[in-house]
Amino acid sequence: MINGKFQNTDFDAHLHNDGKGIVIAVPYGRLYYAPHYFDQTQSDAFFDYFLKCDGINSREYDWQNETDINAMPFTNIAWHQDTIKMYGKEHRLPRVSAWYGDSDRPYTYSGITLQPKTWTDKLNQLRDELEKICKRRFNSVLCNWYRSGEDHISWHTDAEKELGKNPMIASVNFGESRRFLLRLTDNHDVKVEIPLHHGSVLVMAGELQHHWQHSVPKQKRVKFSRINLTFRTIYNKETI
Numbered sequence: 001m002i003n004g005k006f007q008n009t010d011f012d013a014h015l016h017n018d019g020k021g022i023v024i025a026v027p028y029g030r031l032y033y034a035p036h037y038f039d040q041t042q043s044d045a046f047f048d049y050f051l052k053c054d055g056i057n058s059r060e061y062d063w064q065n066e067t068d069i070n071a072m073p074f075t076n077i078a079w080h081q082d083t084i085k086m087y088g089k090e091h092r093l094p095r096v097s098a099w100y101g102d103s104d105r106p107y108t109y110s111g112i113t114l115q116p117k118t119w120t121d122k123l124n125q126l127r128d129e130l131e132k133i134c135k136r137r138f139n140s141v142l143c144n145w146y147r148s149g150e151d152h153i154s155w156h157t158d159a160e161k162e163l164g165k166n167p168m169i170a171s172v173n174f175g176e177s178r179r180f181l182l183r184l185t186d187n188h189d190v191k192v193e194i195p196l197h198h199g200s201v202l203v204m205a206g207e208l209q210h211h212w213q214h215s216v217p218k219q220k221r222v223k224f225s226r227i228n229l230t231f232r233t234i235y236n237k238e239t240i
């Protein structure tokens with residue numbers, strides 16, 4: 001597809017002038033999608049960087065069955081599996097995460113306030129790259145690690161107040177390909193499916209967060225890890 005409709009949808013798509021991605025026009029917003037923004041060598045290096053763990057072969061380790069993931073000696077990223085309380089009961093989130101960003105931008109989700117860790121060189125490298133596409137400098141990144149196809153994220157929007165009026169969210173993906181789904185909040189029959197491969201970039205922009213939900217469903221057959229980094233701009237409470 002160069003210029004035309006995006007895969008099985010009614011939505012127009014055209015090539016972005018960077019020659020790597022396409023821009024998909026959806027109701028209330030737009031998407032930038034580059035299935036292979038980073039090449040294989042770059043992507044492999046990023047993947048290994050994110051999961052580097054002392055004394056362990058991260059590519060082969062059975063992470064899904066590791067019972068004490070928060071105690072593992074990760075070298076580069078401070079991975080943590082959070083728990084949330086629902087109906088008075090503690091639940092582990094079905095993924096592992098880490099929050100990096102400017103120190104004056106704490107972030108709250110599901111009732112947890114996260115203090116960001118300081119930018120690493122590799123995260124900054126990705127931030128610089130996304131600046132070329134998005135023409136803005138993000139100040140925060142949520143790192144998500146889906147250890148296998150069991151890990152997932154349910155339908156949600158990223159429309160918290162501190163993300164500003166029309167949040168732009170740029171995601172970078174390494175490791176296993178996973179299905180990324182979008183659906184209109186008030187008409188679930190209108191959907192878009194975007195495969196997020198090793199080295200892909202996806203940007204959600206415009207009013208999209210106010211009208212569409214997104215999710216990464218379970219995929220039982222997927223055995224290995226996927227790393228997803230969602231770059232965001234967090235505004236200070238006083239400036240919203």
Ligand SMILES: O=C(O)CCC(=O)C(=O)O
Binds near residue numbers: 180196
């Ligand atoms: O893993 C993904 O592609 C999406 C993650 C996501 O939606 C989020 O962190 O808010």
Ligand SMILES: [Fe+2]
Binds near residue numbers: 156157158214
């Ligand atoms: Fe999200």
